[in-house]
Amino acid sequence: MSLSLAVSPAFPSALSPDAVVGRLRRAGCVFAEDEARLLFATARTDRELAAMVRRRVDGLPLEHVLGWAEFCGRRIAVDAGVFVPRPRTAFLARTAVALAAALEAPVVLDLCCGTGAVAVVVGAEVADAEVHAADVEPAAVRCARRNVAAGGSVYEGDLYAPLPAGLRGRVDVLVANAPYVPTDDIGLLPSEAREYEPLVALDGGADGLDVQRRVTAGAARWLAPGGSLLIETSERQADRTAAAMVRGGLAARVATDEELGATVVIGTRGTAPQVDEASASR
Incomplete structure (x- = not known):
């Protein structure tokens, strides 16, 4: 043809x-x-x-060759060596937008942000949102800062570590597309991912949930009362992701999009004030 x-x-x-x-x-x-x-x-x-x-x-990923990826109808810059946003993650972004749009001046945090694609979509579709993003990979942070630009702040560091203290207890929507591929399954990924994307963005540990557990363990301290944590995961891991949220003090539910083959677990913090254990012990 x-x-x-x-x-x-x-x-x-x-x-x-x-x-x-x-x-x-x-x-x-x-x-x-x-x-x-x-x-x-x-x-x-x-x-x-x-x-x-x-x-x-x-064999270079098409998005690295082009220098951009289409995501939720927007062109997102993708630098060499940076995790490429997947089409299924559009469900995570849309869910975040829906939750944030229902609030007045919501504070949104995109952890393990990669290119910052989710942060870009939320910032563009929720006009009064205060957007923050963070990633541990320096190349991803540089890329995310270009994409997010004046629409938000991007921090470099491990999960919550680089965040300003003023965000604690203020986050209305916390989004995390943390790595969730089990270590033994990395070899089964397409060569494009194995060879050209950072391992830290793919490897979720023995059962794929190591980083997710760290996210859920700390989320309640950063969420505002009634705030939500959204984590992309796989269908077979969803129950364990939800259980980790419950252990972290959140009420959990699972949402799916069959067309995209996407699964998002949503954890909600109660409306009672969160007690800072360190402060309470002083």
Whole structure:
């Protein structure tokens, strides 16, 4: 099937749409025609197109080749070596938007933010939201700061550690797309993820829940009364994620989107004031 594209005369015949589709297909790209359209639309010169095709054929994730990913209808910058936002995470973002939009001037925190995609969507769709994000990976933080820009604040550090003390007890919606792949399953991931995305963004420990447990254990101290913690997880891990939230003092429920194959566990803090154990002991 020929690819219908208006191609500049600057592109030599070796870089014709059909030729590019053929190379991508031989490299194992399932959606070769769609990828070719994106490559032609993004490349500014024949030299740039040739380099992009070569990098994609060599196995680099398409989003790293393009320098961006489409997420919830927005173009999110994705730098090399940064975790690529997955389509299923749109459910996490939409759920966060729905909860935040029901509040006046909500405070939203995106932990393990990667590119900051969820923070960007919430900030764009909830006009009066105060948006914060954090990640432990320096490359991800640099990328998230570009994406979030003036729409919020991005911190570098491990989970809650880099957050300003003034956020404690004020967060209305806390979103965490923490790594949840069990260590022994990392080898089963597509080579694009294994080779080009940071292990810290993928490896969730022996059962995939190590980072999630740390998030749930500390969430109640940062959530406002009635605030919600949203964690993306897998269907088979959802019950254990919910149990971790309950141990952290939250009421938990599971939400799913069958079309996206997405599962989000939502934990809600009670409306009674949270007691700071350290302060209470003084």
